[in-house]
Amino acid sequence: MKAEILCVGTEILLGDIVNTNAAYLARELASIGIPVYHQSVVGDNPGRLAAALQTAFGRGDLVVMTGGLGPTYDDLTKETLAEYFGSPLREDAKSLESIQAFFQKIGREMTENNRKQALMPEGAVIFHNYNGTAPGLALEKEGKTAILLPGPPREMELMYETGVRPYLERRSGQVLVSHTVHIFGMGESAVEQLLRPTISKMENPTVAPYAKTGEVQLRVTARAADKAAAEAMTQPAVEQIRQALGNVVYGVDIGSLQQAAVQALAARGLTAATAESCTGGLVSKRLTEVPGASAVFGFGACTYANEMKEKVLGVSPETLERCGAVSPETAAQMARGAARIAGADIGISTTGIAGPGGGTPEKPVGLVYVGVWSRRHEEVLRLDLGRGQMREREQIRYLAASHALHALWRTALLYPERTDG
Amino acid sequence: MKAEILCVGTEILLGDIVNTNAAYLARELASIGIPVYHQSVVGDNPGRLAAALQTAFGRGDLVVMTGGLGPTYDDLTKETLAEYFGSPLREDAKSLESIQAFFQKIGREMTENNRKQALMPEGAVIFHNYNGTAPGLALEKEGKTAILLPGPPREMELMYETGVRPYLERRSGQVLVSHTVHIFGMGESAVEQLLRPTISKMENPTVAPYAKTGEVQLRVTARAADKAAAEAMTQPAVEQIRQALGNVVYGVDIGSLQQAAVQALAARGLTAATAESCTGGLVSKRLTEVPGASAVFGFGACTYANEMKEKVLGVSPETLERCGAVSPETAAQMARGAARIAGADIGISTTGIAGPGGGTPEKPVGLVYVGVWSRRHEEVLRLDLGRGQMREREQIRYLAASHALHALWRTALLYPERTDG
Numbered sequence: 140m141k142a143e144i145l146c147v148g149t150e151i152l153l154g155d156i157v158n159t160n161a162a163y164l165a166r167e168l169a170s171i172g173i174p175v176y177h178q179s180v181v182g183d184n185p186g187r188l189a190a191a192l193q194t195a196f197g198r199g200d201l202v203v204m205t206g207g208l209g210p211t212y213d214d215l216t217k218e219t220l221a222e223y224f225g226s227p228l229r230e231d232a233k234s235l236e237s238i239q240a241f242f243q244k245i246g247r248e249m250t251e252n253n254r255k256q257a258l259m260p261e262g263a264v265i266f267h268n269y270n271g272t273a274p275g276l277a278l279e280k281e282g283k284t285a286i287l288l289p290g291p292p293r294e295m296e297l298m299y300e301t302g303v304r305p306y307l308e309r310r311s312g313q314v315l316v317s318h319t320v321h322i323f324g325m326g327e328s329a330v331e332q333l334l335r336p337t338i339s340k341m342e343n344p345t346v347a348p349y350a351k352t353g354e355v356q357l358r359v360t361a362r363a364a365d366k367a368a369a370e371a372m373t374q375p376a377v378e379q380i381r382q383a384l385g386n387v388v389y390g391v392d393i394g395s396l397q398q399a400a401v402q403a404l405a406a407r408g409l410t411a412a413t414a415e416s417c418t419g420g421l422v423s424k425r426l427t428e429v430p431g432a433s434a435v436f437g438f439g440a441c442t443y444a445n446e447m448k449e450k451v452l453g454v455s456p457e458t459l460e461r462c463g464a465v466s467p468e469t470a471a472q473m474a475r476g477a478a479r480i481a482g483a484d485i486g487i488s489t490t491g492i493a494g495p496g497g498g499t500p501e502k503p504v505g506l507v508y509v510g511v512w513s514r515r516h517e518e519v520l521r522l523d524l525g526r527g528q529m530r531e532r533e534q535i536r537y538l539a540a541s542h543a544l545h546a547l548w549r550t551a552l553l554y555p556e557r558t559d560g
Numbered sequence: 561m562k563a564e565i566l567c568v569g570t571e572i573l574l575g576d577i578v579n580t581n582a583a584y585l586a587r588e589l590a591s592i593g594i595p596v597y598h599q600s601v602v603g604d605n606p607g608r609l610a611a612a613l614q615t616a617f618g619r620g621d622l623v624v625m626t627g628g629l630g631p632t633y634d635d636l637t638k639e640t641l642a643e644y645f646g647s648p649l650r651e652d653a654k655s656l657e658s659i660q661a662f663f664q665k666i667g668r669e670m671t672e673n674n675r676k677q678a679l680m681p682e683g684a685v686i687f688h689n690y691n692g693t694a695p696g697l698a699l700e701k702e703g704k705t706a707i708l709l710p711g712p713p714r715e716m717e718l719m720y721e722t723g724v725r726p727y728l729e730r731r732s733g734q735v736l737v738s739h740t741v742h743i744f745g746m747g748e749s750a751v752e753q754l755l756r757p758t759i760s761k762m763e764n765p766t767v768a769p770y771a772k773t774g775e776v777q778l779r780v781t782a783r784a785a786d787k788a789a790a791e792a793m794t795q796p797a798v799e800q801i802r803q804a805l806g807n808v809v810y811g812v813d814i815g816s817l818q819q820a821a822v823q824a825l826a827a828r829g830l831t832a833a834t835a836e837s838c839t840g841g842l843v844s845k846r847l848t849e850v851p852g853a854s855a856v857f858g859f860g861a862c863t864y865a866n867e868m869k870e871k872v873l874g875v876s877p878e879t880l881e882r883c884g885a886v887s888p889e890t891a892a893q894m895a896r897g898a899a900r901i902a903g904a905d906i907g908i909s910t911t912g913i914a915g916p917g918g919g920t921p922e923k924p925v926g927l928v929y930v931g932v933w934s935r936r937h938e939e940v941l942r943l944d945l946g947r948g949q950m951r952e953r954e955q956i957r958y959l960a961a962s963h964a965l966h967a968l969w970r971t972a973l974l975y976p977e978r979t980d981g
Binding site for chain 2: 151152153154155156157158159161162163164165166167169175176177178179180181182187191194293349350413415418419420421422423424426427428430431432433436437438439440441442443444446447450451480481494495496531532533536
């Protein structure tokens with residue numbers, strides 16, 4: 140099967156919004172073995188949309204479309220597609236019911252033009268929209284398949300997961316199971332080199348790397364006749380990766396470093412506190428992204444000024460005078476101070492030079508110290524995040540926060556898990 | 561002129577990276593009056609790339625391409641384009657010099673395959689790359705123009721600004737000047753309604769709205785024969801918008817709420833301190849995104865636990881007991897406490913329910929109080945960020961932080977500007 144992605148929307152075409160849908164769909168389709176050869180964007184213009192459909196079906200046999208399913212008169216994707224396939228639109232009773240139920244749920248009045256969203260081309264497979272009103276659909280004719288999804292990413296992604304992916308799997312007679320291995324502290328090429336002799340050559344399961352800022356993810360995907368068989372095939376590969384890479388693997392299907400840290404703390408009944416200088420609150424912001432973080436995190440200090448490092452965290456004036464704010468000594472005292480104030484098991488600190496100004500030959504932009512304090516383990520990491528990279532302020536801050544979160548996670552692992560459930 | 565954007569790169573095609581280049585270019589081209597009718601993505605495959613070029617030039621006369629200018633064998637965009645235009649590649653001495661100079665600057669050895677990046681099609685206009693090695697180019701033939709830019713956004717965007725935009729302006733014989741008016745606290749449709757009778761009907765300058773999370777930006781663009789004339793045309797429109805909208809306009813060409821706040825504080829010799837609960841450090845993180853924020857910001861407390869609100873900020877236990885952590889009383893005491901500890905002129909606080917859990921009928925998810933303390937002005941804002949919106953945790957936190965930053969900016973304006981320069 141050769142697939143194309145066709146996104147419809149004047150807002151994307153004019154650059155008012157970034158087309159994250161195309162990236163999501165391309166990655167999802169690739170993960171179930173459907174290669175994408177083209178992505179295109181056209182505006183809400185029936186003529187150009189019809190021409191784009193023609194072009195796409197001239198090159199491939201599956202076209203996945205997003206956008207233009209709204210209730211207003213300029214949302215015409217469904218109408219254009221129905222005409223292209225020669226399938227008249229009929230009101231679908233079940234879809235209408237869902238739309239009415241959605242409005243009831245959010246406590247708003249349904250307007251008459253939302254009725255248009257319940258019109259469906261004859262013969263379509265309909266996908267329910269759990270996060271909005273417009274249903275999606277799949278339409279097949281003479282070996283050509285079109286899939287039509289709503290434009291808002293929250294609606295589109297959930298519909299893909301709950302409706303489209305199972306539909307594509309049913310058609311292929313195979314089920315796919317994926318797991319993502321999360322890696323911090325090793326670059327993509329080093330990861331690939333370590334895995335090359337074994338895992339990366341596999342064909343089922345496949346292992347696909349994705350590089351993120353400071354992180355690498357490996358997606359392990361197996362295909363089989365049923366879910367249990369596919370699941371069983373992924374496990375040895377995940378285990379092999381863990382063994383080959385060691386503790387740079389911070390989790391499987393875990394979401395983020397902050398989630399790994401919060402989970403590790405919670406499983407051990409531990410609490411953490413933060414003391415931030417160059418990251419300015421980013422470490423505590425990321426920790427508190429995790430719902431329920433309050434069980435393990437109660438206090439963070441953003442001590443941007445030296446005076447506050449002294450007054451709030453108890454960093455000694457002599458240390459600040461002799462070693463400077465950006466020093467391993469200050470980082471250590473900040474971490475200890477935060478833990479002391481909060482009565483936390485682990486204290487984590489950051490102090491460094493995020494740039495663009497403030498660098499010197501001895502302490503260049505990108506120099507960051509991460510301090511860790513706990514009863515079991517103390518350490519200060521020296522990071523050189525600027526060298527040869529021309530990184531910008533926000534990248535340096537983000538990476539520094541990632542290192543701090545990773546250090547927090549590592550430190551939590553030194554403690555035993557709770558057995559009281 | 562009818563334009564298309566054609567992005568080349570297997571990483572975009574497979575969804576490993578999101579195509580922000582297309583959005584940037586679409587918006588920039590629209591702002592200088594060049595409409596974009598299609599965006600496409602193809603992989604690093606010369607056959608499909610040549611076909612895509614053919615398709616694009618069959619529909620329009622300007623194709624702006626990104627990607628595939630790297631030094632490796634699979635980067636073939638330039639080669640494919642040169643062949644399409646029948647222009648042989650020649651080594652360009654000046655480009656080679658720039659590439660060598662770039663490597664010297666970042667202190668790395670230039671490898672032999674980087675020489676390939678200095679090959680240029682005969683007759684091309686060459687654009688210098690200030691952030692990388694691959695030069696860009698424009699090639700014209702028989703009324704068709706191709707512009708080729710590197711894929712990394714940092715390189716592409718700076719090259720567009722410094723090279724491509726002036727090139728397109730030279731060709732059109734007109735210069736464009738744009739200013740962006742930043743608005744917080746009024747929705748896009750309300751803004752449009754207020755401006756409809758006058759400004760939004762203008763043709764030169766034009767006024768284009770862009771909606772961001774919780775913000776609206778209006779881009780005012782004038783075209784004229786020279787820069788001074790275009791500049792003079794934008795000013796009355798910007799002034800009219802300011803007058804029509806009042807103090808929801810927080811700045812012109814200002815970048816962000818946090819930048820407006822930092823500038824307003826600095827201009828008045830004021831300092832601020834933050835006390836955050838539900839935003840978890842996001843307010844201090846955003847303030848410290850601004851280089852030089854240390855002049856106006858020295859301390860932020862992330863007091864996630866009630867105990868820390870008492871111990872660190874001095875919120876009274878009775879208040880917490882009687883009114884709860886999410887209350888106007890607690891917000892007010894948090895703001896005052898942060899200012900007191902830091903000796904700051906203004907204290908800003910947030911306390912609320914970011915969700916997904918923790919909501920009650922009296923205090924639903926999305927309820928946030930923002931506290932402001934200063935000698936001149938105290939206030940507590942009550943925000944209802946969840947109602948009828950199905951907003952997610954991070955959206956609620958981001959909007960709460962935006963309101964806090966806006967309140968900080970507004971409060972700073974109550975003080976006179978410094979006159980000592």
